Every structure is written in structure tokens, then in C-alpha cells.
Amino acid sequence: MRSNQERLKFIKPQEPRLVLEPPVSDDWLHEIKYDGFRVQLILDWAGARAFTRNGHDWSKRFWPVVNAAEKLPAESFIIDGEMIAPEADGRPNFHEMHSRMTWNAELLAFVAFDILYKDGLHLRPLPTIERKRILWDLVKPATGIIQYSQHVEGGGADFFAAVDKMNLEGMVSKRRNSPYRSGESDAWVKTKCWDVDELELIGVKRRAGRQTEGLFARDGKYVGKAVIATTRGIKDRLWQRIARARADHPAEQPAGVPSAVADGDVEWVKPGITARVRHLRGEAKLRHASVQAIDDGT
Known part of the structure; x- marks a missing residue:
């Protein structure tokens, strides 16, 4: 029995600052800004839990994703991501979030975009690009209820134009070599359409x-x-x-x-x-x- 061990704790998430133009240098990687609820998945010796951006335990509301998290190939982790209500083409539909949480939680999906801890290792000091590699190795092939936030490196203006053309909400850009720091930071910026x-x-x-x-x-x-x-x-x-x-x-x-x-x-x-x-x-x-x-x- 390991019930006397301390459980992993929620970590305050890193927040992007709003900018009106995307960064254009090659020092940045770019992801779609998913329109849903920011969620942190935590797995430890007692099972998986799901927390909101403010640290509230919503595991019961997101139970299918929590169950899927327990099947990932790790003993422990803390994953940062967005809970969305995807349409058939994968686009998030924020207006469906409350209905699905209440009646059809199995139709939700968790898009993982960062990992802060895995199997005893604190990963926040590592560069963003390295954390994403570790995250992909954990969640791949990411074709089920737990997905992976793909990214491109450089080309911020072209990425923003593509996001706008797809009628998405916007994009998040992250410095490829930056560590993960809780709170608002210039290392993460969001550009909205x-x-x-x-x-x-x-x-x-x-x-x-x-x-x-x-x-x-x-x-x-x-x-x-x-x-x-x-x-x-x-x-x-x-x-x-x-x-x-x-x-x-x-x-x-x-x-x-x-x-x-x-x-x-x-x-x-x-x-x-x-x-x-x-x-x-x-x-x-x-x-x-x-x-x-x-x-x-x-």
C-alpha cells in the first residue's frame, strides 16, 4: 500500500498575453487556440484527476477523459491542455461544452499541449520544444479522446492567415526554448482573429x-x-x-x-x-x- 504518499498537486498554469500581431521570428512555435475549458490532467498512485484553470476538481464532469488518462503509459504525470467539444471536422464548439458535460461527456476531447511532470521528473525547466516531444511520446497516436496540439515552427504570419481562413478563434505562440512558468508571461502570446x-x-x-x-x-x-x-x-x-x-x-x-x-x-x-x-x-x-x-x- 502507498496510500500514505502525498498526491501530486495542481500547478497554476502559464497564461499567454494577448497581442494584436503574431510573432514572426523562427524562435517561436505556433498552435491553434482551442475554444474550450483549460484543464490540467494529473495522474498519480491513486488515479487520475482533472482540474480547471483555477484548481477546481472537475473529474466527475470529465470522467471519460479521466478514464482515458489512466490508460496512458506512465505511472504519473501532470499534463496541461484544453477540454473541447469537437464537431465532426474537429473544430471546437464552445457552445456545446455545457450540454456535453451534463449529458454526453464521452463526446468531449482533451487536447494536450504541454507536460509539466512525468514519472518523478519535473519538466517545467526544460525548453518548450523538448516538453512537447516528451508529451507526444506519452499520448501518441492521440487519435482518441485524448488528442495532441500540433505545432509549426516559425512562419507566424502565414499560420495566423490559415487560422483566420478556417474561421478559428486564433493562435497561441510559444518561445521554443522557454521554460514553463506559472502565470502570465511574454514567452506565450495569443493572437486572436x-x-x-x-x-x-x-x-x-x-x-x-x-x-x-x-x-x-x-x-x-x-x-x-x-x-x-x-x-x-x-x-x-x-x-x-x-x-x-x-x-x-x-x-x-x-x-x-x-x-x-x-x-x-x-x-x-x-x-x-x-x-x-x-x-x-x-x-x-x-x-x-x-x-x-x-x-x-x-
């Missing part, structure tokens, strides 16, 4: 010396703010329309707008104005968003 959507303008925030922002909704639900960076002519027509509507009957604050956003600087806009808004793909709220054009009814 952009989307352009037609959204409803529900308010405008104008403040002296600062960029003018629009508040936007989709299907009546607030989704965030975007800088109004259109031409002066379009802006002038928009202000005139808002002023006419306000003089006739001021618009009221829509429901569901956070109080931190709905301060006294906001001019609420009546329904009927839409805009094309460019924003980062895969975010719950608008991020790094800018207005490209406004349908102001003129």
Missing part, C-alpha cells in the same frame, strides 16, 4: 479629450463598447439624428446594461441605428472593438 458584425447602437459616450464610444447590443442584449472611428461626415450625421430624437422624446436606458457602463456620460439612442463593428473573435463581450461604418438612415 477578428470578426465584423452588424450590431444595434443603443448609446453613445462622448467625453472631452477621450475617444467617442458606442454602446452596442445584439438581439436586444448588451454586448459591449466600441470606438466610433468613422469619418467626420458620418459622425456629424449620427449626432444630428441623435439630437433630433432627443428633442422629440429622449431615449431611455435599455435593460441589462451594467451600472458601471450606464453612467451620466451616456446618451441613450432610440432603436433603428445599426453599425458594422470589428472586434476580436471568441470573446463574450466586445474587445478591442471599433466601428467601421454606421447605418444612420440617411
Whole structure:
């Protein structure tokens, strides 16, 4: 019996910093950014467990992956990766995650992209490229419920273009010779693709010396703010329309707008104005968003 031995502990994951352009030097390797839940798989003498990025034990929710982890050819390990809900073509569908965790956990998949510990060896000081080699040797052929995050070395701009063309969320780039360090680090960066959507303008925030922002909704639900960076002519027509509507009957604050956003600087806009808004793909709220054009009814 080895029940008196201490179990392996969760390690705070390394987090990539957001950048707007991918690194282009050959010192980087690049992977797809999978849209799912960050998960750490741990195997020790008492079996396998699955932890969220914050260290919560979700082994029961991810039980098929946990069972598969216990069959990998090692006595112990700590693997970093992403739990996804893959479609038939392998693309992750984040909107299916909760449903599958509840009803069809066997339809989830774990994409392994790093290994921190294996069979008594602490691997975090090793270069990224060496850790990935050890990881591949452990999970290959990676055709089942535990998969492997393939990478390319160099060519960041071309990789980003391919990811964007496939309509994926983005990419993660890692310095090939960097160790694994918990927390946010410049050794890992993420570059997200952009989307352009037609959204409803529900308010405008104008403040002296600062960029003018629009508040936007989709299907009546607030989704965030975007800088109004259109031409002066379009802006002038928009202000005139808002002023006419306000003089006739001021618009009221829509429901569901956070109080931190709905301060006294906001001019609420009546329904009927839409805009094309460019924003980062895969975010719950608008991020790094800018207005490209406004349908102001003129």
C-alpha cells in the first residue's frame, strides 16, 4: 500500500498575453487556440484527476477523459491542455461544452499541449520544444479522446492567415526554448482573429479629450463598447439624428446594461441605428472593438 504518499498537486498554469500581431521570428512555435475549458490532467498512485484553470476538481464532469488518462503509459504525470467539444471536422464548439458535460461527456476531447511532470521528473525547466516531444511520446497516436496540439515552427504570419481562413478563434505562440512558468508571461502570446458584425447602437459616450464610444447590443442584449472611428461626415450625421430624437422624446436606458457602463456620460439612442463593428473573435463581450461604418438612415 502507498496510500500514505502525498498526491501530486495542481500547478497554476502559464497564461499567454494577448497581442494584436503574431510573432514572426523562427524562435517561436505556433498552435491553434482551442475554444474550450483549460484543464490540467494529473495522474498519480491513486488515479487520475482533472482540474480547471483555477484548481477546481472537475473529474466527475470529465470522467471519460479521466478514464482515458489512466490508460496512458506512465505511472504519473501532470499534463496541461484544453477540454473541447469537437464537431465532426474537429473544430471546437464552445457552445456545446455545457450540454456535453451534463449529458454526453464521452463526446468531449482533451487536447494536450504541454507536460509539466512525468514519472518523478519535473519538466517545467526544460525548453518548450523538448516538453512537447516528451508529451507526444506519452499520448501518441492521440487519435482518441485524448488528442495532441500540433505545432509549426516559425512562419507566424502565414499560420495566423490559415487560422483566420478556417474561421478559428486564433493562435497561441510559444518561445521554443522557454521554460514553463506559472502565470502570465511574454514567452506565450495569443493572437486572436477578428470578426465584423452588424450590431444595434443603443448609446453613445462622448467625453472631452477621450475617444467617442458606442454602446452596442445584439438581439436586444448588451454586448459591449466600441470606438466610433468613422469619418467626420458620418459622425456629424449620427449626432444630428441623435439630437433630433432627443428633442422629440429622449431615449431611455435599455435593460441589462451594467451600472458601471450606464453612467451620466451616456446618451441613450432610440432603436433603428445599426453599425458594422470589428472586434476580436471568441470573446463574450466586445474587445478591442471599433466601428467601421454606421447605418444612420440617411
